[in-house]
Amino acid sequence: VAEKEATGIRRVIMKIAYTIGNFTPVGISPYCVTTIKKIYHLKNFPCICNGIDTNYYKPCKIEHNGIRFINVGRLQSQKNQSLLIKAFAQIHKMFPNTSLEIIGEGELRPELEDMVDRLNIHNSVVMQGISSEILKKLNESDIYVSTSDFEGLPVSVLEAMACGLPVVATKAGGIIDIVRQGYNGFLVEVGDMEGLVEAMTKLVLDTELRSKLGNNSRTLSLEYDIKSCAQKYQSLYLEI
Numbered sequence: 001v002a003e004k005e006a007t008g009i010r011r012v013i014m015k016i017a018y019t020i021g022n023f024t025p026v027g028i029s030p031y032c033v034t035t036i037k038k039i040y041h042l043k044n045f046p047c048i049c050n051g052i053d054t055n056y057y058k059p060c061k062i063e064h065n066g067i068r069f070i071n072v073g074r075l076q077s078q079k080n081q082s083l084l085i086k087a088f089a090q091i092h093k094m095f096p097n098t099s100l101e102i103i104g105e106g107e108l109r110p111e112l113e114d115m116v117d118r119l120n121i122h123n124s125v126v127m128q129g130i131s132s133e134i135l136k137k138l139n140e141s142d143i144y145v146s147t148s149d150f151e152g153l154p155v156s157v158l159e160a161m162a163c164g165l166p167v168v169a170t171k172a173g174g175i176i177d178i179v180r181q182g183y184n185g186f187l188v189e190v191g192d193m194e195g196l197v198e199a200m201t202k203l204v205l206d207t208e209l210r211s212k213l214g215n216n217s218r219t220l221s222l223e224y225d226i227k228s229c230a231q232k233y234q235s236l237y238l239e240i
Helices: 008-019 030-040 081-094 109-118 134-139 155-162 193-205 207-224 226-239
Strands: 067-072 098-103 125-129 143-146 167-170 185-188
Touching (some): 008 030, 067 081, 067 134, 081 098, 081 193, 109 125, 134 155, 143 155, 143 193, 185 193, 193 207, 207 226
Parallel strands (some): 067 143, 143 167, 167 185
């Protein structure tokens, strides 16, 4: 997202690079393309969406109890896991068979752990830290939730989609390009606690809906296979 990527002197340097330095920007999602056009006043440049290995990330459901929410990302303000924890606290009060796993590390971990304790949901929330078993964790889960304030095109969401998970997400940057309302998930406004809880509730209550949206997630994820991404970059380098 161009306005988030660089400010001040860095933005000036990048504008010079793009206009007279013969550098080629690459938008990693259609949304990102619109921000680059707006900030740098450019017209023609490629859009190559981030890719994932859909042969590796695929559905292989692992039996588990209850309904599991999962989030993968750095524990930083941009990802806004505090919103997720607060929303989950409401969900768990209504549906005691739910749990939440947050995978990632960052400077906000102590603050988030304190929040979990204050909300008295420490028995249902796992702050996993860094994990080398993302594929397993996704396939042990039922619903992926992203509460970011802004994004480019998050690989973590694409990986969850490839594993057949329905997605609840804020309308943060390029997420709107991969999560389609009512097709493979639900979108809410950035920071919208009420909307987040409502969307999460819908998926908790409806097993068939979770399955339908999850299958659609898998289908949609195939459009973002890493091989296609790599081929487009190769073509761009050869062209330049």
